[in-house]
């Protein structure tokens with residue numbers, strides 16, 4: 001059965017179709033009886049029951065009433081951080097909070113000077129979020145380490161293991177993602193301290209409010225020495241429908257799409273809605289509308305807008321056609337009154353593709369066509385690049401180790417399986433993108449219901465939470 005699926009998944013779908021030809025039927029529920037496994041080897045109390053309870057508990061900690069919202073260093077974020085810190089200690093880790101609000105928990109293993117494995121994800125959320133995005137990666141890591149701790153096997157690993165709960169990945173507050181992981185990776189510029197949120201409060205002020213007096217020098221000191229790090233692993237919900245479609249709880253990730261966020265400001269001539277004739281208006285709202293429709297057409301059919309000569313460039317067009325996704329998710333107008341022609345309209349553009357060269361070409365084409373619209377309509381426009389992240393290719397060795405661990409976990413839970421684990425490309429950004437500037441990265445995706453994320457309807461089966469913890473446990477046991 002083929003369901004209509006959004007474009008970014010078309011590569012994965014092709015792969016999965018191949019797998020499904022080779023495979024026998026896969027049961028979608030776990031069956032311990034037939035697998036003959038001993039339940040005590042798979043630690044359901046820690047990896048499933050406690051992990052699920054913690055996800056629920058963390059999901060209650062919100063800045064908003066009635067829905068989940070935790071933005072950078074908000075009071076809910078600080079509370080969530082303290083809770084996570086307690087869970088880190090419960091798993092036998094030594095903990096600290098750094099000057100960007102990242103929560104760290106670490107165990108040295110047999111050799112404190114060996115390169116460390118870092119496992120991480122983020123504790124901040126979008127507005128009206130689900131409870132699994134980010135949190136799952138932190139909680140399943142802590143669950144796996146707790147199993148080792150309880151069994152007295154945590155301090156005997158051959159290298160240090162550090163879990164980091166990053167303070168800012170979604171970037172809701174400052175429109176600038178990866179503040180926490182970028183600082184650890186050493187790619188956050190000192191100027192970031194001066195960026196402001198919607199109320200005009202700088203990052204430095206927010207830190208000060210939280211008793212963190214940070215200078216530019218401190219910020220640069222957050223960077224980890226690449227020689228002290230072995231690699232980075234992140235478990236995250238898929239946020240798409242492929243694993244559910246394939247009937248697998250876990251999948252390996254081979255790369256993350258690159259992303260650009262733009263802010264477009266359109267300034268026109270503010271006026272009375274009743275008195276200014278249509279022919280004499282410079283209306284930024286209508287201009288913005290035209291620009292947004294242009295964006296949609298360009299991203300749906302990049303081949304109609306970008307023309308290249310020669311064979312090598314056609315591969316870029318091909319990968320854009322398969323992976324380009326663009327969204328205007330936020331728009332604001334001034335003065336925002338029904339009887340006023342607005343003076344200014346501001347909107348965001350979120351643009352993603354796996355092809356970095358193609359992304360630049362799209363931004364160039366989009367900007368020049370947007371400026372043409374502005375000229376024709378006699379409004380003045382500025383297009384600011386707010387965020388850029390190149391596509392990241394996961395380390396192939398780390399990926400195959402994670403893939404084996406995930407395979408072993410699913411097998412331990414289900415008994416014999418006769419297929420390969422799915423391999424996916426991530427259309428969503430992750431902390432792993434920032435950390436790839438520091439060390440090799442690998443990711444595991446966890447199935448989520450209907451592929452729904454960034455929504456309170458986001459859901460991961462208890463069994464799949466369990467599978468993710470068990471996979472990390474298997475990874476640490478075999479590689480460390």
Ligand SMILES: *[C@@H]1O[C@H](CO)[C@@H](O)[C@H](O)[C@H]1NC(C)=O
Pocket residue numbers: 111112113114115
């Ligand atoms: C500990 O790790 C360091 C750095 O990798 C290495 O040089 C050293 O030989 C290791 N010591 C032991 C006892 O394995």
Ligand SMILES: [Zn+2]
Pocket residue numbers: 122133134169236
């Ligand atoms: Zn996330």
